[in-house]
Structures are given as C-alpha cells and as structure tokens.
Amino acid sequence: MTRERLLDARAVTKRFGGFVALDEVSLDVEQGERFGMIGPNGSGKTTMINCISGTLANDGGGIVFKGAMLDGKKPHERTRLGIARSFQIPKPFRSMTVLENLAIPLEYASGAGPREVEERGMAILETIGLADRAGENSGKLTQIDMRKLELARAMATEPELLISDEAMAGLSSTEVDDILDILFRMNERGITIIMIEHIMRAVMRFSERIVVLDAGRKIAEGRPDEIVNDPEVERAYLGE
Amino acid sequence: MRLDAFHVVAAAVALLGAAVTIFDLLPINKFAFFAGYVVLQYVVLATAWNIMGGYMGYVNFGTAGFFAVGAYTSVVLYNLMQAPLIVMIPVAGAVCALLGLGMGYLTLRLRGVFFAIATLALAIVLETLVVNWDYVGGATGAYILRAREIAPFGDYVEFLFFVMLLLAIFAVSAARWIERSKIGRGFAAIRDDEVAAECAGVPTLRLKLIATTVSGFLMGVAGAPFVLYVGFVEPSSAFNLVYAVNSIAMPMIGGATTWAGPLIGALLLGSVQQVATVTISSELNLLIVGVLLVFFVIAAPEGIVGLVRKWRGGGR
Numbered sequence: 223m224t225r226e227r228l229l230d231a232r233a234v235t236k237r238f239g240g241f242v243a244l245d246e247v248s249l250d251v252e253q254g255e256r257f258g259m260i261g262p263n264g265s266g267k268t269t270m271i272n273c274i275s276g277t278l279a280n281d282g283g284g285i286v287f288k289g290a291m292l293d294g295k296k297p298h299e300r301t302r303l304g305i306a307r308s309f310q311i312p313k314p315f316r317s318m319t320v321l322e323n324l325a326i327p328l329e330y331a332s333g334a335g336p337r338e339v340e341e342r343g344m345a346i347l348e349t350i351g352l353a354d355r356a357g358e359n360s361g362k363l364t365q366i367d368m369r370k371l372e373l374a375r376a377m378a379t380e381p382e383l384l385i386s387d388e389a390m391a392g393l394s395s396t397e398v399d400d401i402l403d404i405l406f407r408m409n410e411r412g413i414t415i416i417m418i419e420h421i422m423r424a425v426m427r428f429s430e431r432i433v434v435l436d437a438g439r440k441i442a443e444g445r446p447d448e449i450v451n452d453p454e455v456e457r458a459y460l461g462e
Numbered sequence: 463m464r465l466d467a468f469h470v471v472a473a474a475v476a477l478l479g480a481a482v483t484i485f486d487l488l489p490i491n492k493f494a495f496f497a498g499y500v501v502l503q504y505v506v507l508a509t510a511w512n513i514m515g516g517y518m519g520y521v522n523f524g525t526a527g528f529f530a531v532g533a534y535t536s537v538v539l540y541n542l543m544q545a546p547l548i549v550m551i552p553v554a555g556a557v558c559a560l561l562g563l564g565m566g567y568l569t570l571r572l573r574g575v576f577f578a579i580a581t582l583a584l585a586i587v588l589e590t591l592v593v594n595w596d597y598v599g600g601a602t603g604a605y606i607l608r609a610r611e612i613a614p615f616g617d618y619v620e621f622l623f624f625v626m627l628l629l630a631i632f633a634v635s636a637a638r639w640i641e642r643s644k645i646g647r648g649f650a651a652i653r654d655d656e657v658a659a660e661c662a663g664v665p666t667l668r669l670k671l672i673a674t675t676v677s678g679f680l681m682g683v684a685g686a687p688f689v690l691y692v693g694f695v696e697p698s699s700a701f702n703l704v705y706a707v708n709s710i711a712m713p714m715i716g717g718a719t720t721w722a723g724p725l726i727g728a729l730l731l732g733s734v735q736q737v738a739t740v741t742i743s744s745e746l747n748l749l750i751v752g753v754l755l756v757f758f759v760i761a762a763p764e765g766i767v768g769l770v771r772k773w774r775g776g777g778r
C-alpha cells in the first residue's frame with residue numbers, strides 16, 4: 223500500500239542562543255499514519271512540535287505540509303491548513319467554560335456557525351469523556367481533565383494531522399486506554415496522528431513507525447519492534 | 463442584529479436625553495449638564511479602553527494621547543474651515559482609528575508591561591509634537607469661539623451633553639455587540655492565552671489591530687467635542703494623565719470583562735469625582751480613584767459586575 227506524504231520536515235534546526243535544541247532533524251509522515259515520537263526529557267520533542275505548528279520559527283531546514291511550504295506561515299494559518307496540536311502544559315482559556323473553549327476552534331478553524339457550535343462541541347466532549355464538565359470553568363478542571371480538554375480543542379479544529387504532546391501523562395491505565403481508543407478511532411476516520419509520549423506501552427501499541435530524538439538529534443527510526451531492540455536507543459534512555 | 467431589552471433601554475435613554483435637553487421637561491440646573499457631560503465622556507473613554515484592556519488584556523496607558531488627538535483634530539478642523547461638530551466627530555474618530563492602527567503595528571509585538579509602557583510613551587511623544595505645533599496654539603493652547611445658544615436645545619452645554627449621551631450609547635452598544643460576536647470571543651481567547659488562541663485558528667495579530675483601531679476611534683470621538691465644551695484647549699489639559707488613569711480605573715472597578723463594567727464604573731466614579739470637585743476639591747479626585755482601585759483590586763478583582771454575579775449565585 224502506498225500512501226501519500228502528508229508532512230515532510232527536512233533538516234529542521236532550532237537554536238536557543240548558543241544551545242542547539244534541534245540539529246537537522248528530518249521526518250516524514252504519511253497520510254493516515256500513526257506516528258510516534260519518543261526521547262528522553264529535553265531531547266527536543268516539544269520544540270519539534272513548536273516548529274511544525276509554527277509557535278516557534280525554525281532557524282534552518284524547512285517543513286512541507288500537503289505539498290506546501292509552511293515556513294513563514296503563522297500558527298493559525300497552519301491550523302486552518304489542518305495541523306492541530308495539544309499542549310504538554312495545558313493552556314485552557316481560563317475565563318471560559320469547557321464548551322466555550324471548543325467554540326473558539328470550531329468558529330475560527332472549522333468554520334462552524336454560532337448555532338452549530340454547541341452540537342459539534344458536545345459531540346467532541348462526548349467522545350473524549352468530558353461531556354459532564356461542559357458547563358464548568360476550564361480553569362478549575364483537574365490536570366487530567368485539562369489534558370483531555372487539550373485533545374478536545376485540537377480535535378475541534380478538524381485536523382488532518384493531530385499532534386498529541388504527552389496527552390496521557392498522569393493518567394491511570396484505564397484512562398490511557400480510553401485516550402488510545404479515541405486516537406485509534408480518529409485515525410480510522412483518516413486523521414494522521416503524531417504521538418509524543420513517555421508511556422512506552424502506549425506509544426509502542428499505537429505507532430506504526432517511531433522516531434527517537436536524543437539531545438536534539440534523530441538517533442533512530444523504525445517500527446516499534448525495531449526501536450525496542452535498537453542499542454543506540456537503549457543507550458540514550460539508560461545512559462552509557 | 464437582534465433587538466432586545468438593551469436596545470429598548472438605550473432608545474429610552476436617548477429619548478429621555480432629548481426630552482430634558484430640548485424640551486426642558488425636568489428642572490435640571492446647568493451644572494448638572496456640565497458635570498453630566500464629563501461623566502458621559504468617561505463612559506465613552508472607559509468603554510473604549512476596555513475593548514483592548516478588558517476584552518483582550520492589553521493595558522493601554524495612552525488614553526490621554528488619543529483623547530487629545532481627537533480634541534486637537536477638532537481644533538485643526540475649526541482653524542481650517544470652522545467645521546461644525548458633526549464633521550469634527552467622525553474626522554477625529556477616523557484620525558484616532560488610524561493612530562490606533564499605527565500604534566498596534568508598532569507595539570503589539572510587545573507583551574504585558576512593555577506594551578503598556580509603549581502606549582504611555584506614544585502619548586508623551588504626541589504631547590511633545592502638539593506643544594511644538596504653533597498652528598494649534600503650541601504650549602499656550604487654542605481658543606474656539608462657540609455660540610452661547612443653539613436651537614433647539616437652547617444652552618450650548620445642553621446640546622453638548624446630548625451629543626455625548628448619543629456617543630456614549632453608541633460606544634456601549636458597539637462594545638456590547640463586539641463582546642457577543644465571534645471577534646469578541648477571539649479577544650477573550652487572546653486574553654486567556656495567546657499561543658493557544660493562535661493554535662485554535664485565531665488570527666491574533668489581525669484581531670489585536672481591530673481592537674486598537676476600534677478603541678482608538680472611540681477615544682477620538684470622545685475628544686472631538688472637548689474644545690467646544692471648554693472653549694479653550696491646551697496640551698496639559700487635553701493630555702492630562704487623569705484620562706489615562708480614570709479610563710483604566712473605571713473598567714477595573716466596574717468589571718473589565720463585560721460592557722456593563724466600564725459603564726457602571728464610569729457612571730459611579732465619574733459622578734463621585736464631579737461631586738467631590740464641587741464640594742471639596744479637584745485634587746481629591748485622584749485620591750478617590752486610588753483608594754477605590756486598591757480596594758477593588760484586592761477585594762473584588764472582577765469588579766462590581768463580578769460582585770453582583772457572585773451575589774446572584776450565578777457566578778461561574
């Protein structure tokens with residue numbers, strides 16, 4: 223089966239002052255793929271997501287999405303092109319209810335009219351298991367529910383590519399399974415997913431292909447079974 | 463736009479205003495109109511400030527600069543062609559809308575306190591320009607001769623009061639409309655988290671420019687009749703820091719996230735200041751503002767509107 227290339231990041235480099243956070247990292251993700259990204263703390267995973275979503279500008283290399291160069295495009299333009307992300311440290315719109323949080327992407331990214339917002343928002347909250355929190359102030363949610371809200375808000379942009387940045391941290395194992403379930407179902411509907419996760423059980427089960435970052439460099443790439451047996455990956459995680 | 467109770471009240475207030483100024487239905491003394499004008503002017507300024515400061519979270523310290531540019535636009539129009547007030551108001555609004563747009567382009571990349579400082583700096587730069595511009599009277603100021611009476615209002619101050627009443631109704635209606643629109647929801651998203659807003663598809667820069675433009679327009683409109691009200695304008699009065707301080711304090715006291723906040727804050731604080739000016743001294747004004755502001759920031763950060771919501775138990 224040949225699939226079309228959806229995302230093509232070429233030699234992406236990002237520096238913070240003299241510190242090189244990403245050193246010519248390349249990755250290509252195919253349409254409909256379930257893609258995993260792992261690496262020790264501080265290896266550059268979130269920085270890579272920031273470059274793809276446009277919240278940071280890369281210093282070198284280039285990123286192509288659906289055949290179009292992303293460089294110079296603002297984050298909201300990339301969102302409208304079909305790239306959605308969740309934030310590792312949740313960023314709810316704190317003055318709004320949970321449902322109102324979804325109204326923003328529904329109106330601004332997926333073109334919903336004010337009348338459709340409630341119905342579509344509730345459907346997403348239903349899927350993610352936050353429906354009973356719809357009217358609550360989002361700033362008062364538990365950490366876990368805030369993470370779910372992150373995913374829900376990303377889903378509300380109706381993405382073609384969804385990047386989940388540690389959406390499962392801190393969740394119980396049944397909750398991890400619930401989120402995995404949601405992501406599998408989204409993927410079945412044709413949405414490409416990049417999952418960043420420290421929970422190995424989840425990434426290994428979910429991903430068709432995985433890249434491993436370490437200190438801003440890509441050190442391995444392959445199927446989950448190849449990654450677990452890769453000596454370099456083992457070294458990165460366990461140290462010399 | 464759907465009509466509701468708000469529009470009925472707004473129309474009733476406008477009619478009442480016409481009744482007391484044109485038909486002298488109630489025995490209101492001249493001072494009440496004189497003071498009422500100032501209070502209504504603050505309704506416009508506080509509402510204008512709140513569009514950026516309250517809805518979007520960008521604190522503008524330059525209100526006095528916009529107000530003064532509005533006032534001095536009228537001076538220029540008067541010097542050029544003796545333009546009537548009906549021309550001064552939209553032109554002053556347009557000039558200040560452009561000023562707001564320009565300020566937005568220059569400063570909106572700055573966040574938080576840096577943005578606030580930049581707006582203050584802008585006001586100071588503008589004042590310096592006006593002080594050195596002889597055409598509008600420079601540091602000594604400019605006189606405008608206005609009629610003592612105007613039909614059908616009679617006293618000119620009553621006419622100005624009515625005009626400012628209409629401007630206040632316009633400003634509050636505009637703010638309310640914005641608040642309930644898609645744009646207003648985008649503003650709130652920016653206030654809560656700008657990066658998250660961008661990633662949710664909100665074009666933050668464009669929305670911020672809309673806010674500075676609309677806010678600037680309303681501030682300019684509030685300043686346009688000022689020269690006719692005082693008859694004489696000088697830089698130190700038009701650029702008075704009191705405008706900046708009040709237009710921040712009033713929404714904070716009333717409640718900054720909704721249109722009712724600056725309205726309530728301006729009516730309340732503006733009236734108290736007017737009474738204090740007459741009965742005690744005008745120096746007391748800033749003290750009143752300071753004390754109230756400290757009280758509200760500590761005890762009721764969501765202002766009077768927030769307190770009312772809490773009492774009703776409807777607070778989220």
Ligand SMILES: Nc1ncnc2c1ncn2[C@@H]1O[C@H](COP(=O)(O)OP(=O)(O)OP(=O)(O)O)[C@@H](O)[C@H]1O
Nearest residue numbers: 238241243261262263264265266267268269270310
């Ligand atoms: N805005 C920034 N300014 C300076 N340094 C940064 C910035 N963002 C990230 N870094 C640094 O870049 C490196 C990579 O950070 P990044 O957040 O991408 O790691 P990560 O792989 O997501 O880690 P984690 O698993 O802990 O989330 C870290 O050393 C971090 O301190």
Ligand SMILES: [Mg+2]
Nearest residue numbers: 267268269310
């Ligand atoms: Mg990270």
